[in-house]
Amino acid sequence: MFKFHYRLERSALGLVGFIILVASIGGFIEIAPLFTIDETVEEAQDMRVYTPLEVAGRNIYIREGCYACHSQMIRTLRDEVDRYGPYSLAVESQYDHPQLWGSKRTGPDLARLGNKYSDAWHTAHLYNPRDLVPQSKMPAYRWLLRDQLRTDDLGQHLAALRAVGVPYTDEQIANATQDAYGQANPDSLEASGVTERYGEATNIRSFDGQRGRLTDMDALVAYLQMLGALTDAAHTTETAEAE
Amino acid sequence: MALKERDEFSGQMTTGHEWNGIKELNTPVPRLLWAFLATLSLFAIGWTVLMPSWPGVNDYFRGLLGADQHQAVRQSLAEADVAKASWSERLATEDFATLAGDDAIMTVVRQTGPALFGDNCAGCHGYDAGGNPGYPNIAEAPMMWGGDVETVAETIRVGINSNHPETRYGQMLAFGRDQMLASAEISALADYLVSLQGQKSLSAEETESAKTLFADNCAGCHGEDGTGMVETGAPNLTDAFWTYGADRSTIRHSIYDGRQGTMPSWEGRLSSTQIRLLALYVMDLRGATP
Numbered sequence: 001m002f003k004f005h006y007r008l009e010r011s012a013l014g015l016v017g018f019i020i021l022v023a024s025i026g027g028f029i030e031i032a033p034l035f036t037i038d039e040t041v042e043e044a045q046d047m048r049v050y051t052p053l054e055v056a057g058r059n060i061y062i063r064e065g066c067y068a069c070h071s072q073m074i075r076t077l078r079d080e081v082d083r084y085g086p087y088s089l090a091v092e093s094q095y096d097h098p099q100l101w102g103s104k105r106t107g108p109d110l111a112r113l114g115n116k117y118s119d120a121w122h123t124a125h126l127y128n129p130r131d132l133v134p135q136s137k138m139p140a141y142r143w144l145l146r147d148q149l150r151t152d153d154l155g156q157h158l159a160a161l162r163a164v165g166v167p168y169t170d171e172q173i174a175n176a177t178q179d180a181y182g183q184a185n186p187d188s189l190e191a192s193g194v195t196e197r198y199g200e201a202t203n204i205r206s207f208d209g210q211r212g213r214l215t216d217m218d219a220l221v222a223y224l225q226m227l228g229a230l231t232d233a234a235h236t237t238e239t240a241e242a243e
Numbered sequence: 244m245a246l247k248e249r250d251e252f253s254g255q256m257t258t259g260h261e262w263n264g265i266k267e268l269n270t271p272v273p274r275l276l277w278a279f280l281a282t283l284s285l286f287a288i289g290w291t292v293l294m295p296s297w298p299g300v301n302d303y304f305r306g307l308l309g310a311d312q313h314q315a316v317r318q319s320l321a322e323a324d325v326a327k328a329s330w331s332e333r334l335a336t337e338d339f340a341t342l343a344g345d346d347a348i349m350t351v352v353r354q355t356g357p358a359l360f361g362d363n364c365a366g367c368h369g370y371d372a373g374g375n376p377g378y379p380n381i382a383e384a385p386m387m388w389g390g391d392v393e394t395v396a397e398t399i400r401v402g403i404n405s406n407h408p409e410t411r412y413g414q415m416l417a418f419g420r421d422q423m424l425a426s427a428e429i430s431a432l433a434d435y436l437v438s439l440q441g442q443k444s445l446s447a448e449e450t451e452s453a454k455t456l457f458a459d460n461c462a463g464c465h466g467e468d469g470t471g472m473v474e475t476g477a478p479n480l481t482d483a484f485w486t487y488g489a490d491r492s493t494i495r496h497s498i499y500d501g502r503q504g505t506m507p508s509w510e511g512r513l514s515s516t517q518i519r520l521l522a523l524y525v526m527d528l529r530g531a532t533p
Binding site (some may be wrong): 030033035036039040076077078081082083085087110112115116117118119120121123125131133134135 | 244298299300301302303312314315316319320323362363366367369370375376377378391406504506507513
C-alpha cells in the first residue's frame with residue numbers, strides 16, 4: 001500500500017484523480033441517506049400545510065430569533081416526554097423550510113405549545129413576559145402588537161415553499177393575502193375561504209384581541225397556537241408502537 | 244533525478260529529489276499515528292456494524308445490537324409507570340375523600356404537584372397559584388365554577404371557553420360596546436361595586452338606583468346579592484378578589500367591553516391521573532379538605 005502511494009505521488013494526474021475519488025466517497029456517504037429519505041420519514045395522511053398567516057408568523061419567529069432560545073424538538077428521553085408530550089417525529093418537520101429544531105433551551109421547548117395557553121395569554125406574554133411570569137428573562141416584544149402585518153407578498157412565500165416541495169395549490173397561493181386577513185377576523189367575509197382551503201381544524205380567531213387590525217402579533221400567535229398540530233402522527237405513533 | 248541516499252546528519256533517507264543542491268528528508272510517519280488511525284478505523288467499522296447505519300433501498304441497516312431510540316424511551320416510560328404504580332393506580336381510581344385523607348398519597352401530591360403545576364398551570368395562575376391580571380387567584384379566591392375537588396378536576400379536564408366539546412362556557416356581556424347600558428349607568432354600576440369594597444361611599448339615592456340597575460342587568464349571572472353563581476361561572480363581586488383588577492377604571496372597562504377569559508382544556512395533554520393529582524394539589528394549596 002505504501003509502495004502504491006509512493007508511485008502515485010509521482011504522477012500528477014493520477015494523484016488528482018485519486019483525490020477526487022476519495023473525496024467523492026466521503027460526499028456519497030453524506031448524501032446517500034437522502035436518496036431513501038422517503039423510506040425513513042414516517043407517513044402521515046393527516047399532515048396539513050401552514051396557512052398564509054402561520055407562514056407569516058413563522059417568518060416573524062425566525063426574524064425575532066425565537067429559535068435561539070426555544071427548541072422545537074422533543075427528544076426521545078423520558079423526562080422530555082413527561083414534560084412536553086410525545087417525542088417529535090421527522091414527518092412533523094416535513095414542510096419546515098428551514099426546520100426550527102434549535103439546539104438551545106434558554107426557554108422551554110415549543111414543539112407542542114399549540115393550544116396549551118389562550119391567545120390572550122400569548123399576546124400579553126409577548127407584550128411583556130414579566131406581567132405573567134415574574135421570573136422570566138425573555139425579552140418583551142411590544143412592537144408585534146403595533147406593527148401591521150405585511151401580507152401582499154404572502155403568495156410569493158407560499159410559491160417559494162411550493163418550489164421546495166410543500167403541496168400548496170394555485171388557489172391557496174392566489175388567495176394567500178385575503179386568507180391571512182380572514183384567519184384573524186372570524187366575522188369577516190374572507191374567513192370562510194380559509195376553512196374551505198385549509199380545513200375545519202384551522203384556528204380562525206382574532207388572535208391579538210384587536211378587531212379589524214392585522215398585526216405581527218396575530219401572525220405569531222396563530223403560528224404558536226398550531227405548533228404540534230400539523231399532524232396527529234406523534235400521538236398515534238406512540239400508541240400504535242406501544243401495542 | 245538523484246539517487247536516494249542516507250542523510251549523514253539525521254540518519255534518515257532522502258526522497259531522492261534535489262533542487263540546486265538542496266535535498267529533502269523522507270521521514271516516515273510515526274508508528275503511533277498509524278496505530279491511532281488504524282484503531283479509529285476499526286472502531287468506526289465496528290460501530291456501523293453494531294448500530295443503525297447504512298441506508299438501503301426500502302429500509303436501512305438496523306445494526307446487530309438492535310438499538311432503537313423510540314423503543315428505548317418507551318421502555319423507560321414503562322419503567323417509570325411501574326415505579327409510580329403504587330400511587331398512580333390509587334389516584335386514578337379511588338374517590339377524592341379517601342385520597343385526601345391518606346398521608347402517603349398526599350405526600351406524593353405535595354412532591355409531584357409543584358412540578359406539574361409549574362409546567363402547566365403557573366404560566367397563567369402563577370407559581371403560588373395567586374393569579375395574574377386576567378387569570379384568577381386559585382389559592383384563596385372562591386372558585387368561579389365551584390370549589391369542590393370533583394368540580395375543580397372537571398374544570399381542568401374540559402377548560403373554560405376552550406375548544407373542548409364539553410367546555411364550560413361563560414361570557415360577561417359587553418354592556419357598553421353593545422349599547423345595553425348608557426355610559427352614565429356603567430359609571431354608576433362601577434361606583435356601586437367600588438363602594439361595596441368600602442373604597443368609596445355613595446349617597447343612599449345613588450346606591451338605590453345602582454341596586455336597581457344591578458338587579459336588572461347583572462343579577463341574572465352574578466346573583467341577587469352579587470356573590471356570584473357557579474352555574475354561570477360569574478364571580479363574586481362583593482369580596483376582595485378581582486380577576487382583572489379592583490380599581491374603578493378596570494371595573495368600568497369590564498362592564499363596557501365585556502370579558503371572556505379562556506382556560507384551555509387539559510384532557511389529552513394531561514392524563515386523568517395527572518388531572519386528579521392537580522385537583523388535589525390545588526385543594527391542598529387552598530387548605531381545604533374535600
